Amino acid sequence: MDFSNIRYTTISPLARQLFQIDGVTRVFFANDFISVTKVEDLEWQVVKPEILSVITEHYTRGQPIFTEEPEDDDL
8 A cells, every 4th residue: 555645644553653754755555565755865864763663663562554444446
């Protein structure tokens, strides 16, 4: 599932949290990985620790990636 803007994250608390990080522009969930896109002028070494922290905390708390099933149009 691809989230290109925070306004589309109503069904994904994790995507919503990742968009709260300055510089994050896109979040993509696949079966076995998460892809986070950032603005070009921001270095990965600046945002990577916060991104990893948000993802780790989310999974540690046992929270779901999606709070409801995505509609077929969203896939």
